[in-house]
Amino acid sequence: MEALLNVYQQQRKWMNAILGIAIVTVFWMFANWQVNSELFFVGPWRVVTYTYGLFASGEILDDLRISGIEFFWGYGVAAVAGIGFGMVFGISRIFREFFDPWLSAIYATPSVALAPLIIIWFGVDLTAKIVIVLITAVVPIVLNTYTGVLSVGKEFQTLANSFCVPQRQILYKILIPGSLPYIVTGLRLGISRGIVGVVVGEYFGAYAGLGYQLFKGLDTFNMPLMMSCAAMLAGTGVIFNQVILVIERRMAPWRDTQLQE
Amino acid sequence: MSKIQDVPLEETQDSSFVASVKTVYNRHRIGINFCLSVVLALLTWEFIDFVFDDPDFFTGPVAVALEFGVLIYEPRFWENINYSGTELIYGFGLAMILGVVIGAAVAFSRTLDEMFSPILVGLYATPRSVAAPLFIIWLGLGIASKVGVITLASVFPVIINTQAGIKNVQGEFRMLGRAFNISFWAMLTKIIVPGSLPFLIAGLRLGYSRSVVTIMVAELFGAEAGIGYMIDHATQTFHVAEMMVGISLLTIMGIAGNEILKGVERWATPYRKTLV
Numbered sequence: 001m002e003a004l005l006n007v008y009q010q011q012r013k014w015m016n017a018i019l020g021i022a023i024v025t026v027f028w029m030f031a032n033w034q035v036n037s038e039l040f041f042v043g044p045w046r047v048v049t050y051t052y053g054l055f056a057s058g059e060i061l062d063d064l065r066i067s068g069i070e071f072f073w074g075y076g077v078a079a080v081a082g083i084g085f086g087m088v089f090g091i092s093r094i095f096r097e098f099f100d101p102w103l104s105a106i107y108a109t110p111s112v113a114l115a116p117l118i119i120i121w122f123g124v125d126l127t128a129k130i131v132i133v134l135i136t137a138v139v140p141i142v143l144n145t146y147t148g149v150l151s152v153g154k155e156f157q158t159l160a161n162s163f164c165v166p167q168r169q170i171l172y173k174i175l176i177p178g179s180l181p182y183i184v185t186g187l188r189l190g191i192s193r194g195i196v197g198v199v200v201g202e203y204f205g206a207y208a209g210l211g212y213q214l215f216k217g218l219d220t221f222n223m224p225l226m227m228s229c230a231a232m233l234a235g236t237g238v239i240f241n242q243v244i245l246v247i248e249r250r251m252a253p254w255r256d257t258q259l260q261e
Numbered sequence: 262m263s264k265i266q267d268v269p270l271e272e273t274q275d276s277s278f279v280a281s282v283k284t285v286y287n288r289h290r291i292g293i294n295f296c297l298s299v300v301l302a303l304l305t306w307e308f309i310d311f312v313f314d315d316p317d318f319f320t321g322p323v324a325v326a327l328e329f330g331v332l333i334y335e336p337r338f339w340e341n342i343n344y345s346g347t348e349l350i351y352g353f354g355l356a357m358i359l360g361v362v363i364g365a366a367v368a369f370s371r372t373l374d375e376m377f378s379p380i381l382v383g384l385y386a387t388p389r390s391v392a393a394p395l396f397i398i399w400l401g402l403g404i405a406s407k408v409g410v411i412t413l414a415s416v417f418p419v420i421i422n423t424q425a426g427i428k429n430v431q432g433e434f435r436m437l438g439r440a441f442n443i444s445f446w447a448m449l450t451k452i453i454v455p456g457s458l459p460f461l462i463a464g465l466r467l468g469y470s471r472s473v474v475t476i477m478v479a480e481l482f483g484a485e486a487g488i489g490y491m492i493d494h495a496t497q498t499f500h501v502a503e504m505m506v507g508i509s510l511l512t513i514m515g516i517a518g519n520e521i522l523k524g525v526e527r528w529a530t531p532y533r534k535t536l537v
Contacts, residue, residue: 013375020376040398097294102302108515110474112390112481113489113508116496120318188386195388196478203481211391218394218482226395234387241386 042224051228060213067198067209070126074133075194082138082190083183086145091175096146107143111136111193112200119204129201129209136197140189148182149175177252184248191240195233320502325509328502342510344486345476348404349514352411353472357465359412360419364464367420368427378424385417390478397483407479407487414475415468422464426457455530462526466519473515 008015025044032043042050054060089095089103115132122128152175160170202211210229217226286293303322310321320328332338367374367381393410400406430453438448480489488507495503 016372016375017379020380023376024380094294097291098298098301101295101298104516105302105512108470108519109508109512110477110515112474113477113492113511115481116493117501117504120496120499120501192386192388196390199388199391200478200481214391214394215482218397221398223398226398230391230395233391237387238383 038223039221040223042227046224047227047231050224051232054225054228060210063208063210063213065208066126066206067202067211070129070133070201070209071194071198074130074197075137075190077130078134078138078141078190078194079187081134082141082186083145086142086183086186087149087171087175089142089146090149090179091171103143103146106139111139112196115197115200115204124205128204129198129206132201133194133197136200137190137194140193141183141186144182144186144189145179148179148186151182152178180248180252184244184252188241188244191244192237195237199233316501317499318501320505324502325505329506329509332503332506338491341486341488341491344404344490345480345488345514348407348411348476348479348487349472351404352408352475353415353469355408355412356414356416356419356468356472360416360464360468361423361461363416364420364423365427368424374424381417381420385421389414389417390475393479393482396479402483402485407476407484410479411472411475414478415472418467418471419461419464422460422467423457426460426464427453429460430456455532458530459526462522462529466522469518469522470515473511473518477511 029043029045032041032046035041038046089099114135118131118135119128122131156174156178157170160174165173198209199211199214202209203215206212210233214226214229214233217223217229307321307323310319310324313319316324363381367377390410392413393406396406396409396413400409434452434456435448438452443451476487477489477492480487481493484490488510492504492507495501495507
């Protein structure tokens, strides 16, 4: 008992984290045992086995491929365009003053609400879904890059100016590294929104995709399918988020990231 | 990044009219640019509409304004607003209460923090709107499922910001309080709450903007009424103007709530500048 307590004291943080997950899992299992109907709820074990079954039979692979294409094209374009526009807005005073009302309006508009319109314009094929992912993911990336450039201390730029550093080097050596934590935050927020974009896009007439499977589950009361699709989408969000965090720690070790929006 | 060379020094040699226009422009630069920007946006929007000239696919601001004028006489329109407003108030209200309680719990108890913070941070990063179809099965097509989804979507920024705010109250203030041997209640109301309020309100603003977005997502996947339902229905029947009215309504809801919370922050925490 003494030894056990010692181990707990030493590895307190990890033990508690594992304990927390265990409590949530037990609560989940208890809820499942109480509901006891696969039409409404499934336990954690069933979600794991069902997901494994989907992979083993290979029927989910096509959906993963389609959703992956939508996400990567949409998110990729959103990242490039978002960082580019954010930089321009941050650097150019004319642009900033001129487009600031537009940015506020874009920030306040729920971009998901534009999804039906995108479907009208682009049809129900892959392009429309990519555009939906793009417009949902791009907003936080633009806004965070813009805020990041503005947050770079003026004294660094004054220093560079007094040493006659060329503009291009100011961009590479000061503005981009200085705004990197904000850009990364924008990219992380964009991931979660992009995944919502995938699901919303596939709601409007798709033939494959994780969101499509989710709605198929909803229409056929197939709860295990829905929950494993939701778990996969959520897991993807967490994994990509961690990947970006690791990249940031490599690229900008001088600042530790804060969760912010 | 204006350099020193950019400042025009020979401005006075212009003719007096141009010079006076420039002076006025320079003085009210931000305001004038704001108005120009809005006018330009509306003109561009109307111009695109003029080029496309197909009301089934695109409508300009004039058509949207006219449509709004028609819709305000329809009781159905007000029902939709009422429905979504109720969802927002219940959903965001629940998120506020739960968020502050859970945030305070994990801020004060180290064990709870170590147990649940990894899970909370993980959930903060996941797209919670994917749970919307699940909520429809659990809670039905009515208002309850939307309230659930909105609460789930907006509770995490409130939790995380409450926790960060309470932890951020400087140690010296707490030590000062302890040195004067003030009661727990005084510590709470005089030191911890005022110190964490700016963070808390920042969290509420984030949560609120998420709530407004989630109205749309939640109503998209099956609803009886609401602004999101109206947008979806209008699009499916190619009433793009009505759809645009719906989107504008959501935007106005977002901006109005945000401004109200900003006002609350200015009123409640005059001792601190606004956190972005």
